[in-house]
Amino acid sequence: MIERLRKPWPDHRAERTLGAVSLLIGVGVVAMVVFVATKSWPIFEHNGISWIFGGGDFETEVAKMTAASNKPAASVYHLRAWPLIYGTILTSGIAVVLGMTIAVLSSVFIVELAPRRVSRIVIPMVRLLASVPSVIYGLIGILVLVPFVGNHIISNGEKTSVQNVVQLTGAGLGVTVVILTIMITPIMVALICEALSSVPPSWREGAVALGLNPLRAVRAVTLKAIRPAIVAAAVLATARALGEAVMIEMVSGGKTFSPKPVDGAVFFFEPLRTLASAVLDYHDGITSPPLGATVYALALLLLFSAFALSVTGYLVKLPLRKYQTRG
């Protein structure tokens, strides 16, 4: 047997083996969807699709599920998870918009404006920012930013104004969004920088020759040419933001609450919970059938969002192929 393996393989067998091994990954993906979907089925069975809408109190529903016996009544499966979805959209949305602005500006800075000496310092710094583990961001958030915001930025008046509804400790939307922005900006910078430097310099030089100043030339020509890459970067960053569980769990206050924009400045200090952080939070209760199904349903929603974003990213990147650049 070993003798046979040592000999050079015939080509067709090698091809088939390699292909089969590669196909394992596809099988794994299918298994992932099937597993998560079947585990979450009871939630769909009892709530239909309406569990992703509002109209219930998520925390009392979960409390009921935790307290339920092994063969729970159908009513226990009642679930309305809108606050989590709202929290996810809110944090990812604000972070992506903020991060996009910073990323486009700093990419233009790195590729077009900065002297080579400066950009050689900036690039490793941004790369470092991208590779810091999320738990370190969370640690800094919970031990530095949250106490700072809680003690110095939120006034006592603001604390008492919402006292009856929610306690403001500093952990909440504001800190979450700030850290999330810093986490996803480097990803966008990487993609936008790559696209920026793949635009032929002659395009921009032509614009400069026509009398535009260099910055306008970048804006009018280069940035327009890489619009698909910018959208692709936003999509990728959104995917990353959606899936961030650990950091958000650490700094978001750990309370299912929907921050309300009508509250004014307090809005930014109100706690929230996202889909991913809820999965992390409740994974211990997975042995209770209804709660387990809930956790898997949340994971399924995340999985589908990530999937949808992948497809969007692929479609958006198609026009880039025209320029033969990889986005």
Next chain:
Amino acid sequence: MSTYAPGASSGRGRRSSPMSWRWGDRLVLVAAWGAGIFLCIVAAAIVLYMGYRGIQDLRPDLLVTRPRVGSDGSEAGGFLDPLLGTMILTAVGILLALPLALSSAVWIAEYGRPNWLARVVESSIEIVAGTPDIVIAIFGLAVFQISLLGPLSFTSEGGGVYGRSFIAAGAMMSLLALPPIYAATRDGLQAVPGHQREAAFALGKTRITTIRRVLLPSVRSNIATGVTLGVSRIIGSTAIVLILLGGLRTETQGPVPLLGVLRGTGSSLTSYVYENSPAGEGGAPQKAYAAAFLLLIFVLVLNLIVDRIGRAQERTTGMTAGGAIV
């Protein structure tokens, strides 16, 4: 924004200096510099602050003492177990991911027929890359809780399968490491000039021999880059460890020495940081800072390695390793 204003920028002289630009343009210029410098300051602040706390709190004896189990287990002892746990996880994850990633990269780049099947494999790797690690973790829990796979994970006395072990966590970690290794290897293979293959074929080599003797050796540094990126993803992943390993000390399962550890539960540096922060059970911020500092050093070193490999490759072959600019 994009309306052209002829003459606006061409004051005196041929070169336009920022001083002659419109206010809006100058503002954008300042904002661009500001954004770039802001990112640098944030990165520097994180490293310096972690360094400051780490040097304060990291004592060598922490590295070699095990966490002690007590009423408040995380108060006492060091983080030998988490350190070893991180290494075991990395080893298991890379060992599982490497063959999978290499064979799919080779297959896609060198064979890739039938076309639709190649598309399936490519897009499933893309899906794996895009799946949040929390979902991967919860999927792993579902898989390893099947009682058939019970022997691979920690089981209670009564025979209940927890689905938690180094094997379970490592297997899911391999999904994190797979995409970077695959992408780096594939890009490397696609960048190998065609005449190298043709030369090998002309010498009478079969395709697979060419791959083994010519192509794979020439993309060694790409593979190394991919593996390093994979390692840094594994080291930094917290959710998978929290869900699939969950424990402070390494608890072995069964009498077989190595297998016992792999089947048992434990912790990694990331989960140690999490558990010792106010978010976890223990309130030992100093320990958390110390472990986080160690983690950051690992990440920095891995970054340096990727950089080195890339530069060395650029020098020798003139092509860039499979990494982006940033």
